[in-house]
Amino acid sequence: MNWDWDYAIDSLPLLFQGIVVTVELTVLGALLAYALGLVLALVRQVRVPVLSQLVYLFVEFIRSTPLLIQVFAFYYLLQPALGLRLSPFVTGFVMLGIHYATYTSEVYRAGIDAVPKGQWEAARALSLPRGRVWTGVILPQAVPRVLPSLGNYTISMFKETPLLLAIGVLDVLNRAQEAASETFRYVEPVTLAGVFFLLVSYPASILVRKLERRAGTV
Amino acid sequence: MFDQIGLIFSTLVRGLPVTIAATLGGIALTVVLSFVAGLALLAPSRTVRFLSRVYVEGFRGTSEMVQLFWIYFVLPVLVGFELVPLFAGILVLGLNHGAYGAEIVRGAVQSVPKAQYEGAIALSLSPAQRMLRVILPQAVVEMLPSFNNLFIQLLKSTALLYFISAEELTERGQLLAPSLPIAQLVPIYVIELLFYLLLAVLITVGMRALERVGARRLGRRAPRRRSTPPVTAGGV
Numbered sequence: 001m002n003w004d005w006d007y008a009i010d011s012l013p014l015l016f017q018g019i020v021v022t023v024e025l026t027v028l029g030a031l032l033a034y035a036l037g038l039v040l041a042l043v044r045q046v047r048v049p050v051l052s053q054l055v056y057l058f059v060e061f062i063r064s065t066p067l068l069i070q071v072f073a074f075y076y077l078l079q080p081a082l083g084l085r086l087s088p089f090v091t092g093f094v095m096l097g098i099h100y101a102t103y104t105s106e107v108y109r110a111g112i113d114a115v116p117k118g119q120w121e122a123a124r125a126l127s128l129p130r131g132r133v134w135t136g137v138i139l140p141q142a143v144p145r146v147l148p149s150l151g152n153y154t155i156s157m158f159k160e161t162p163l164l165l166a167i168g169v170l171d172v173l174n175r176a177q178e179a180a181s182e183t184f185r186y187v188e189p190v191t192l193a194g195v196f197f198l199l200v201s202y203p204a205s206i207l208v209r210k211l212e213r214r215a216g217t218v
Numbered sequence: 219m220f221d222q223i224g225l226i227f228s229t230l231v232r233g234l235p236v237t238i239a240a241t242l243g244g245i246a247l248t249v250v251l252s253f254v255a256g257l258a259l260l261a262p263s264r265t266v267r268f269l270s271r272v273y274v275e276g277f278r279g280t281s282e283m284v285q286l287f288w289i290y291f292v293l294p295v296l297v298g299f300e301l302v303p304l305f306a307g308i309l310v311l312g313l314n315h316g317a318y319g320a321e322i323v324r325g326a327v328q329s330v331p332k333a334q335y336e337g338a339i340a341l342s343l344s345p346a347q348r349m350l351r352v353i354l355p356q357a358v359v360e361m362l363p364s365f366n367n368l369f370i371q372l373l374k375s376t377a378l379l380y381f382i383s384a385e386e387l388t389e390r391g392q393l394l395a396p397s398l399p400i401a402q403l404v405p406i407y408v409i410e411l412l413f414y415l416l417l418a419v420l421i422t423v424g425m426r427a428l429e430r431v432g433a434r435r436l437g438r439r440a441p442r443r444r445s446t447p448p449v450t451a452g453g454v
Contacts, residue, residue: 064370064374064415064419065374065411065414065415065418066374066376066388066414067374067377068377068380069388069391069407069414070411072392073407076395076400076403077400077404077407080400158281159280159281159282159283161281162283162284163378163381165381166380166381173281177287180291186295187292187296190284190288190291193284193287194280194281194284197279197280197281197284198279201279202279205278205279
């Protein structure tokens with residue numbers, strides 16, 4: 001079987017719609033992961049009794065089990081049980097965000113650990129209130145350092161979005177399947193879906209590498 | 219409430235061997251490809267380096283799901299024979315994680331102090347001896363923690379075999395789910411997640427044991443575990 005250029009070009013608009021959805025999912029999921037990850041990291045750092053231990057267990061549990069099952073459990077079990085009716089798209093980015101928040105929380109933690117001890121001591125010597133120590137001294141030093149790691153996780157999140165087709169999200173791979181199921185020709189759309197991924201993630205990774213060189217990694 | 223727990227458990231357990239087979243097969247292929255591609259990234263020949271770089275960036279830059287679909291749905295059309303789902307799964311798991319592993323191998327080999335190379339040259343060891351007797355034994359110990367993370371990623375990725383009907387753990391659960399009322403879904407997902415957690419713990423225990431053996435053979439004490447952030451799952 002050969003490569004059919006006409007068919008490949010015909011399937012492009014559909015794939016393009018798909019990649020837009022994939023990017024949207026990634027961006028929304030990433031924003032959630034950045035925010036929630038920071039909250040999780042702070043809860044662990046501040047050592048709130050009980051809550052910190054719970055967060056630790058939560059992070060370890062989510063990190064060592066597959067995202068796909070978490071998505072299933074959320075979509076088919078938790079959502080009906082809570083009486084929610086979220087669309088597959090919303091479910092998708094929320095679960096991506098929660099899953100990756102457990103990774104980003106570890107990243108933030110490493111960044112916070114890397115802030116020299118003298119900074120803490122100086123902040124205390126200036127008798128800054130606790131909130132100001134975090135927002136004014138520690139985080140402004142910790143966060144820029146971890147930006148490359150966050151970037152890397154964003155890229156891997158981007159590459160994991162296709163598994164959301166299990167709950168019917170119309171991402172680029174699902175669109176490719178859709179195109180293929182009409183014509184029974186898988187070669188062109190699935191290959192092009194791969195090319196789309198490469199086209200987004202390769203430049204993104206070069207960007208992250210630049211960021212790495214500038215920030216000095218943690 | 220959980221009256222069908224026996225049925226659920228026995229159904230899920232039947233998926234476990236497939237998940238384990240996929241994980242072990244994937245790990246074996248990953249290790250082979252990591253070393254081949256990782257050492258090729260350091261080869262003197264430009265062509266070899268370039269080919270290895272194409273493999274690594276190609277597989278790290280595209281989604282694992284796309285690779286799975288490509289090998290399972292597209293490849294049969296191109297070459298004319300179909301792959302057994304489990305085999306296709308192992309192939310994708312190995313190829314994908316091998317690309318990440320190649321960077322681990324490259325990084326570890328490069329982190330061996332330069333004096334070790336010079337010492338090996340001064341002793342007029344052949345390049346093969348230099349690599350096998352001096353560099354790799356030290357580099358492998360460095361690689362083990364990263365490989366631990368990578369293998370756990372791989373274990374989690376076996377859930378993707380659901381999409382090609384390999385009859386592994388996740389699929390068994392999903393096939394069972396529609397026939398049960400919602401309350402009965404709780405044990406399905408809890409048992410599934412616990413199985414994956416258990417396998418992840420087993421991998422970690424095994425790798426820690428290897429780390430101790432490796433460190434002892436180098437005459438070092440096993441390193442104190444610092445809390446390091448996990449190796450990035452992705453990021454080309």
